[in-house]
Amino acid sequence: MQAVRARLADVRDRIARAAGRAGRDPSSIRLVAVSKTFSADCVSAAAAAGQVDFGENKVQEALGKIEQTASLSLRWHLVGHLQSNKARKAALVFDVIHSIDSHALLRRVDDAAAEAGRRLDALVQVDLAREPTKHGASVADLAPILSQAAGLRAVRLVGLMALPPAVGNAEEARPFFRQLRELRDRLTAEGTPPEMLGELSMGMSHDFEVAVEEGATLVRIGTAIFGSRSVL
Numbered sequence: 040m041q042a043v044r045a046r047l048a049d050v051r052d053r054i055a056r057a058a059g060r061a062g063r064d065p066s067s068i069r070l071v072a073v074s075k076t077f078s079a080d081c082v083s084a085a086a087a088a089g090q091v092d093f094g095e096n097k098v099q100e101a102l103g104k105i106e107q108t109a110s111l112s113l114r115w116h117l118v119g120h121l122q123s124n125k126a127r128k129a130a131l132v133f134d135v136i137h138s139i140d141s142h143a144l145l146r147r148v149d150d151a152a153a154e155a156g157r158r159l160d161a162l163v164q165v166d167l168a169r170e171p172t173k174h175g176a177s178v179a180d181l182a183p184i185l186s187q188a189a190g191l192r193a194v195r196l197v198g199l200m201a202l203p204p205a206v207g208n209a210e211e212a213r214p215f216f217r218q219l220r221e222l223r224d225r226l227t228a229e230g231t232p233p234e235m236l237g238e239l240s241m242g243m244s245h246d247f248e249v250a251v252e253e254g255a256t257l258v259r260i261g262t263a264i265f266g267s268r269s270v271l
């Protein structure tokens with residue numbers, strides 16, 4: 040558990056240095072500690088070291104951990120693919136959903152959150168590389184999602200998320216991060232309200248410094264904080 044505290048400090052330091060290189064204010068970057076496969080005790084250890092934002096990639100796995108850490112006032116992010124039949128459950132427990140990939144899914148989450156009297160933030164996951172196995176909206180799918188966002192009751196659309204293909208070194212991910220930022224800039228120039236696109240969720244353990252240099256405001260980091268995950 041001491042290791043979690045030390046690794047968190049190291050990651051925060053590396054984020055601050057990457058921000059410095061890009062002339063950015065480090066406080067404009069939020070660290071999401073991705074706790075998937077790790078226990079609620081690991082989450083509590085990170086929380087004790089000041090970590091507030093936590094990410095999970097599966098709704099079912101998250102439910103127990105969220106319940107077990109309910110006294111800690113943490114902010115929970117769903118970073119993995121959301122199936123539409125889990126939209127309701129997700130809307131009841133998560134504070135931020137990074138993986139909206141269709142207007143139908145966004146509608147479902149909004150309806151469920153509105154009924155439950157909850158408010159939450161959402162990002163649209165964009166499939167930049169168009170890999171057959173990856174989830175996310177194509178650039179062409181974005182227009183109907185964004186045009187729906189103004190009429191939502193409980194969900195606030197706040198930005199875009201990308202999960203670039205696995206690459207051997209972090210520099211190879213840079214073009215994808217840059218592409219997401221440029222997409223955001225283009226959509227804003229074309230009239231999408233800037234507050235809907237303020238957040239860029241990009242960067243993981245092996246490439247978050249490059250993502251910060253390219254404008255990430257949310258970095259999703261698991262192994263660099265909690266250690267390596269045993270293969271499931």
Ligand SMILES: *Cc1c(COP(=O)(O)O)cnc(C)c1O
Binds near residue numbers: 263
């Ligand atoms: C697991 C996961 C992460 C964190 O990955 P690490 O390489 O452990 O930092 C980030 N984003 C998503 C969508 C994930 O599923």
